[in-house]
Amino acid sequence: MSERLINHLKRERANRGLTQADLASMVGVSRKTINTVENEIFIPSAILALRLAAALKMTVESLFEIVDS
């Protein structure tokens, strides 16, 4: 059984009324990076995951989750 990393970035960003560009600006990455993380094309580094969680005032564990696929 393999494991997969999912995230709630899109939902949490939308809940706060932020655009991808807003979040990108807060974290200091490109909009493309936010888009690929949200669509689970790109698995972020630990540093980026921490920065994303900090920008949304969440813990990394509540933003990212490992599920069995």
Add this chain to the structure above:
Amino acid sequence: MSPLEQEPGARPVSLIDLADQYSRKRALLAAIVALVFLAVQLVGRPVFTGQRAASPGVSLQYWAINVVALLLVLATGGGLFNGARVRALVNDDVALQHRRSALGAGFWLAMSVAMALYILPLGRTFTAREAVYLIVTPSVFFALLTFSFLELRAHGV
């Protein structure tokens, strides 16, 4: 006009927007440059005489200059004249991963072509220069195209 200066009345362009625009342009340009590079090689392929020439022909020199330029773009991400902050955004984590994947794809194609030249009974021998040409040309093309594809996909194009 510097990238951050605006025409009067124009909507302000943030660094994020600017990086986004540049990144899209770069991805499209990479595909176009890769296709042009391959087309030029298919149309005007250098002639290898089998003799060890004192210096490579003019088309081989152009080819070598092209390859070095394309490899520099692949290695650095280009945009060296953009500001440091825009460049950092354009070459962020995702772009770096795409570059690594593209270079990996180019490397494996180069190994495949090299092994094919070595193993397959192609009915003729190749000079070292010709073999280098046959290995490097498709590899650089494929690496650039892979980078372009990954970047455009990330942009949702």
